[in-house]
Amino acid sequence: MNIEEKLICEAKVKVLKALAHPTRLWIAEQLADGERCVCEFVDAVGVDFSTVSKHLSVLKEAGIVEDEKRGKQVYYRLKVPCVLKFMHCVEAVIEDQIKDRARLKEHLF
Template identity: 50%
Template sequence: MGSIDSPRIQELSQILKALGHPTRLFIIEEIAQEPTCVCVLKERIGADTSTVSKHLSILRNAGLVSMEKKGTMVYYSLSCACVKDCIQALLPLIELKHKRYCEMLQ
């Protein structure tokens, strides 16, 4: 059995924590479609560049994204397509929540 301090739990929770923020999840979904540079992400997010950069460093530390420099610009992309699967796996849960919410109203 994995204890709470096992590397497995630690690594998984680091990854999930990194994904557990609206801005970072948005970034993940954007770069899942195509590699995107920081300045474009900044525009779409509407936050300070430094804020976006810090979110990207969190995603980097979790191993979720890869970066590629092109001139002064840095393009970020998903380091593993499995991240998309992880997110998609949760859709049934969201549907379930909605179903429960509708039932509660009646």
Template identity: 40%
Template sequence: MLKQLERTLKATSDRTRLRILKMLQAGPLCVCEVVAVLGLSQSTVSKHLSILANAGLIEDDRRGRWTLYALTASCGRGSLGRLLSVINDGLKDDVMIRADAVRLKSPPVRSLTRDCPVPLNRRFRTNQGVANGFC
């Protein structure tokens, strides 16, 4: 229990990982979508996703050479759900989080996601729920 809490707290102590968690609340995302929104390299994003997965906050769904990431079902339950709720309350008015939500709804400037297996109508979403709760 203590080890898991420590992993969770470490995983959520990074600004980039908090941004990723907020983006994933809208639904599963391909790595290319996260890269396009954050403006970071694929290897950097993958490292952050790995840390979140090892903490049990997200899970992956591999589709050939592509991987989609989503929040785990446990993110809305128990002490983990309460912790994420507190974090979410603290981020709701953050300028960077809001900017990420806008970028998530818009096609990326570069064609980073051209070959992504996620359908275009889902990749460039108009989902207003991005700025709301984690789960």
């Protein structure tokens, strides 16, 4: 792994890390249906307003969402919708695991 490869990996990792949190992933998935303001997530997620705000800024820093202030509210929307299409593969990994576990169960019992 040379320096250039390392830098590229770190850039990709920033995006992956941003999505690698249950609340942030859920927020990103909700945004697939259209933009939402911060307060809408506060009620839905059940954590502090400041926590939601910070989660959104992580997604923004990673380039996954963009924000727009309109009046008192700040609206967030997906900037790169493919981030959710690519989740299909993550789901495939999970389904694979479920199958493996089922196979193991059959072998044991």
